[in-house]
Amino acid sequence: MMDEKYINSFIKSISQVFSMMGLGEIISGSIYNKENFTCRYNLTTIISLSGNIKGNVALSMPYDTARKIASAMMMGMEVAEIDEISVSALGEMTSMICGQATMELSSQDFLIDITPPTIIHGEKIKAYISQVETIVVEIDSALGNIELNLGLEI
Amino acid sequence: MEYINSFKDSIKETFESMFDEIIILENETTAPTWILSKGAAVVVGITGEKKGKVLLDMSLETALELAKKVDSDLGEEDLALFTMAEFCNISSGGAITMMNDSYKRAGLWLATPGIFTGINAKIFSPNMKAILLSYNSRFGLIDFHIGFEGV
Numbered sequence: 001m002m003d004e005k006y007i008n009s010f011i012k013s014i015s016q017v018f019s020m021m022g023l024g025e026i027i028s029g030s031i032y033n034k035e036n037f038t039c040r041y042n043l044t045t046i047i048s049l050s051g052n053i054k055g056n057v058a059l060s061m062p063y064d065t066a067r068k069i070a071s072a073m074m075m076g077m078e079v080a081e082i083d084e085i086s087v088s089a090l091g092e093m094t095s096m097i098c099g100q101a102t103m104e105l106s107s108q109d110f111l112i113d114i115t116p117p118t119i120i121h122g123e124k125i126k127a128y129i130s131q132v133e134t135i136v137v138e139i140d141s142a143l144g145n146i147e148l149n150l151g152l153e154i
Numbered sequence: 155m156e157y158i159n160s161f162k163d164s165i166k167e168t169f170e171s172m173f174d175e176i177i178i179l180e181n182e183t184t185a186p187t188w189i190l191s192k193g194a195a196v197v198v199g200i201t202g203e204k205k206g207k208v209l210l211d212m213s214l215e216t217a218l219e220l221a222k223k224v225d226s227d228l229g230e231e232d233l234a235l236f237t238m239a240e241f242c243n244i245s246s247g248g249a250i251t252m253m254n255d256s257y258k259r260a261g262l263w264l265a266t267p268g269i270f271t272g273i274n275a276k277i278f279s280p281n282m283k284a285i286l287l288s289y290n291s292r293f294g295l296i297d298f299h300i301g302f303e304g305v
Contacts, residue, residue: 048199048265056268084187088280115199115207115265116282116303122191122275128235129268153266 002135002152006105007031010057010148011137013101017093023072024142034134040147041065043082043121045094046129051112053105055152056129057098063121065144066090072143082121091117157253158182158285161208161300164248165287172241173223178290185284185299191275192216192295194235196242199265200250206302207279210242214271216294231271239267245298 011028018026044060061069067079070086073093079086094117102112120127130151137148162179169177193214200206214231220241221234243264250262270277284301 050201050263050265054266087278091280113201119278123273125272
């Protein structure tokens, strides 16, 4: 199982970004090794890492959570459906989370760079983000459930 | 947008050597900011002086047929997807090596590929100017979306 310090960096970063953006508090729940590649929810944002730590970080969430987060990030603007503007807001949030987490890890002598975000949504989405292991952290937020997927090669 | 030639060379060379098949570039155009996936997609991120990504998209049937060209036992979906990821990774790696050799300060790196499948899957690459290279092969259409931020 992946070292807790890597997992905690991302949980802490989600908490900080949510707080900073006025998205409320989060509670991290179960942490487990993913047995299959099916995403629990319809929408997933992905950012890749290169450097001392390689891999992918994916945030998977239901449409309802995605709409609420996008709306909150756009100053309360109504988000009736997931479009290019709301997707851009969700991508920005993922960039902030990964940027914050990698900055903390960089202070522990890791040199990490992140890629621009990709967002995928649809039905029966499967995501293969690591050939090693994928760790899942279930997160409960005021805006709904989020599944943090960490596929990191360290 | 000179970088696109490095990708064209590398994609063609990689496809021919990996699958022993011909691939034909049918269209080159500005990529839309989102696509409706044909069924299976691979994303390889690029970091360094410029950040970008390569998105490879094809049908699951095409991926399965191509995998059989590498190893006739590779019929299973997962293995076909890993073959597809390998194709995208090698093509992208060849291209950024050429770019790093040509422009000494490019300093580009590849990230680990992510593979995605789904039904009616829409894939977005916000805030990125990308070029769409549409290829045809004996096994179906193959699209590459290649883009960098701020290029």
